[in-house]
Amino acid sequence: RKEVEQDPGPFNVPEGATVAFNCTYSNSASQSFFWYRQDCRKEPKLLMSVYSSGNEDGRFTAQLNRASQYISLLIRDSKLSDSATYLCVVIRTGNQFYFGTGTSLTVIP
Amino acid sequence: EAGVAQSPRYKIIEKRQSVAFWCNPISGHATLYWYQQILGQGPKLLIQFQNNGVVDDSQLPKDRFSAERLKGVDSTLKIQPAKLEDSAVYLCASSLDPPGGTQYFGPGTRLLVL
Numbered sequence: 001r002k003e004v005e006q007d008p009g010p011f012n013v014p015e016g017a018t019v020a021f022n023c024t025y026s027n028s029a030s031q032s033f034f035w036y037r038q039d040c041r042k043e044p045k046l047l048m049s050v051y052s053s054g055n056e057d058g059r060f061t062a063q064l065n066r067a068s069q070y071i072s073l074l075i076r077d078s079k080l081s082d083s084a085t086y087l088c089v090v091i092r093t094g095n096q097f098y099f100g101t102g103t104s105l106t107v108i109p
Numbered sequence: 110e111a112g113v114a115q116s117p118r119y120k121i122i123e124k125r126q127s128v129a130f131w132c133n134p135i136s137g138h139a140t141l142y143w144y145q146q147i148l149g150q151g152p153k154l155l156i157q158f159q160n161n162g163v164v165d166d167s168q169l170p171k172d173r174f175s176a177e178r179l180k181g182v183d184s185t186l187k188i189q190p191a192k193l194e195d196s197a198v199y200l201c202a203s204s205l206d207p208p209g210g211t212q213y214f215g216p217g218t219r220l221l222v223l
Binding site for chain 1: 144
C-alpha cells in the first residue's frame with residue numbers, strides 16, 4: 001500500500017467555484033502534514049501546513065483527521081492562477097517526506 | 110538568498126550510457142534529498158542525506174544509481190548504466206533540520222533516455 005494516496009483528477013472547474021481535494025495516508029505514526037503546489041514544468045513549493053484544528057490561508061483551507069488518516073484541501077472562489085498540481089505530503093520520523101501522486105486542477109474562464 | 114542549484118537542466122542520453130547530476134543546496138541546510146519524478150506522478154525519494162551521512166536510501170536502485178555528498182554540501186547523483194525507464198525529472202531539495210515542513214526544491218534535471 002502506498003504511503004500517501006490521492007485522487008489524480010483531473011479536476012476542471014469554472015472560475016469562482018469551490019473545489020476540494022482529498023488525501024489518505026497509511027502510516028499512523030506520521031507526524032506532520034502539508035500541501036505543496038507544483039506548476040507545470042516547475043518544482044514543488046510549500047502551499048500550507050495541515051493541522052487537526054484546521055488551517056486557513058485566504059481562500060485555502062486545510063484539514064487533518066488523524067482518526068481516519070485523511071487530509072483535505074478546500075479552495076474557495078477559484079482563480080485561473082490556481083491551476084496547478086496539488087501534492088499531499090506526509091512527514092515521518094527522521095524528516096522523511098512522502099509525496100502523493102498529486103491532484104491536477106484546471107480553472108476554466 | 111540563493112536557492113537550490115542543479116545542473117544540467119536537461120540531458121539526453123542513450124540507454125546503457127552513464128549520466129551524473131549535480132546539486133548545490135541552500136547554504137546552511139543540513140538535509141539534502143534527491144527525488145525522481147516520472148511524468149504524471151509525485152516525487153519519489155531516492156536518497157536523503159543529513160550532512161554527509163545517508164539517512165534513507167531504501168528506494169535507490171543501488172545496482173545502477175549512486176549518490177554522494179562529500180563535505181556535507183554539494184551532492185552528485187549518478188546513473189550507470191541508464192535504462193529507458195529512468196527518463197524522468199530528478200529533483201534535488203534541501204531543508205533545515207528539523208525541516209518544519211519546508212523543503213526547497215531546485216529546478217530539476219530533465220533526463221531523457223533513448
